[in-house]
Each structure stands twice: as structure tokens, then as C-alpha cells.
């Protein structure tokens with residue numbers, strides 16, 4: 151949960167997750183929808199799906215116990231070098247390294263690794279150094295100390311070298327190159343993606359919307375509004391049609407939402423539609439707003455639904471929705 155997400159954001163999610171899934175067995179048995187529902191709002195849903203898949207494999211292939219062997223751990227879905235090292239060193243007290251962004255910064259300064267971050271030779275150099283350093287009977291504590299050193303002392307812009315416990319060994323400090331390291335290449339600008347989304351409802355029903363389960367990589371497994379890349383009314387109509395819904399689309403979009411992901415910036419036009427008779431299917435459901443919590447719904451969908459929410463009493467003086475529509479306020 152903490153990969154790409156701040157700890158204080160994660161804590162309430164983590165607590166709810168462990169309350170609902172206190173053991174590997176309960177998590178393995180749970181339907182994916184329940185897992186995604188508890189992840190809803192954290193983003194990077196692939197992590198939740200892989201965690202679930204990995205745990206199921208731990209149950210089916212290893213009788214519910216995480217394998218202590220590093221190569222077996224690395225063969226599990228969702229477990230890469232970092233997670234394998236975290237489990238190996240913290241849970242099994244094995245001399246396995248962990249390299250995260252904080253550790254890379256510390257190592258690049260300690261040993262003057264001055265090739266750019268992200269390049270395979272640079273990454274290999276970090277793992278080699280980390281493997282060399284993690285020795286003794288408390289490898290988990292050592293790894294966590296390295297991460298903490300990077301997070302609190304050897305920070306990106308104001309490293310506190312005078313208080314640093316490893317300053318005597320630091321080559322960058324000796325060579326006055328601390329501020330040059332690590333070498334970071336300029337990031338690519340995020341790709342802008344134009345999207346249309348449709349809040350489709352039964353006539354006069356503001357408290358529900360049709361959602362479809364998305365099987366594309368970006369929001370795979372989550373329930374989303376009918377949406378697709380595109381812009382304008384024709385594309386919104388097409389998004390509705392592709393979701394298997396028939397209805398009357400609003401004559402104009404009701405708003406625009408910008409949603410920023412790590413490498414994309416989504417510009418979403420929000421449209422509404424009144425859907426005439428339609429049936430739910432495995433991949434399409436008419437969901438009441440209060441039931442959204444029980445489903446895996448992306449933050450984007452929550453934002454889009456808020457755009458189409460009925461006017462609140464504070465923002466509108468009309469006494470009923472019909473009066474509001476006639477006055478065209480809000």
C-alpha cells in the first residue's frame with residue numbers, strides 16, 4: 151500500500167484492510183470486488199489485484215505460508231526484488247537487500263554512483279552495493295535504517311551531513327559532491343488523454359448510475375462510468391453504446407474533470423444520459439450511490455459522479471429537483 155502512496159494516507163486503509171482480511175486465508179478466499187472495494191481511493195489498483203493473486207498462489211502452492219526461499223518468493227505475482235527483499239530481511243531475517251528511492255539516494259552519495267537513475271547499470275550498482283552492505287543478524291533493521299536515513303537525514307535537497315551516522319564513510323561528502331547526487335534525468339511530461347464519460351441513469355433518479363466493470367489495464371477490474379478516449383457528443387454517445395446502454399444523451403456536457411495519474415493527465419468531459427429500460431449483467435450494474443463503497447470504484451469515478459450530483463441545499467435555492475432543472479441553476 152505504501153508503494154507510491156504516503157504512509158498517513160495509507161494507515162486508515164491498512165487498518166480497514168486488516169480488519170476485514172486478518173489472515174492470508176481470508177484474503178485468498180475473498181472475491182476480487184471486496185479487495186478492490188477496500189483499496190478504492192488508494193489508486194494503483196494493479197497492486198491490489200496482484201496482492202490478491204499472489205496470496206491465492208501462496209495458499210494453493212505453499213499451503214498458506216509465505217515461502218522463505220527468495221527465488222520462490224520472486225516467482226509469486228506482484229513480488230519483485232524490493233518486496234522479496236523486504237519479506238526476506240524483515241520476516242525471515244535473511245541477508246537480502248532492499249533498494250527504494252531513499253536507499254538509492256544514500257548509496258549514490260556514499261559511493262558516488264554518478265550514472266543516471268533508472269539506467270540498468272545504475273540500478274545494478276545500487277543492488278550490488280546494498281547486497282554487500284546487508285550483513286549480520288538484523289538485516290531487516292539494517293534495511294529499514296537505510297530507508298530511514300534517506301528519508302530523514304540524507305534528504306534530496308537539505309541533507310544533514312553533520313548529524314549523519316555514516317558521514318565518515320561518505321565519498322560524496324569528502325569530494326563535496328553531495329548536491330550533485332543522485333543524477334536525475336528530466337522527467338517526460340505526462341501524456342494528455344482526452345476522455346468522455348457518461349453518467350447514465352433512469353429518468354428522475356439522481357441517486358444511482360450505470361457502471362461497467364473495466365477490463366482495460368488502466369482501471370482493470372474496477373467499476374467505472376461508461377467512458378472512452380475521445381471528445382464531444384458523438385464520442386459520448388459511442389461510450390454509452392459500447393457500455394451496452396441505450397438512452398438519451400444530454401445536449402451539452404455538464405462539466406470537465408482533470409484527473410492526474412503518474413504518467414498521464416486525463417481531461418474528462420462529463421455527459422449525462424437518461425437510460426430507458428436496461429438489464430444488469432456481470433459487467434454492467436445500476437448502482438445506488440450509497441452502495442458504491444461496497445464496490446471497487448476508482449477515485450476518478452467518484453470525482454465524475456460528484457460532478458453530476460444533484461444540487462445541495464446550500465448551493466441551490468430551488469425547492470425540488472424539477473424546479474432546479476426548470477431554472478437551470480447550479
Ligand code: SF4
Nearest residue numbers: 259304311314317320
Ligand atoms: S554524509 Fe551527507 S551525503 Fe553522505 S550519506 Fe550522510 S547525509 Fe548523505
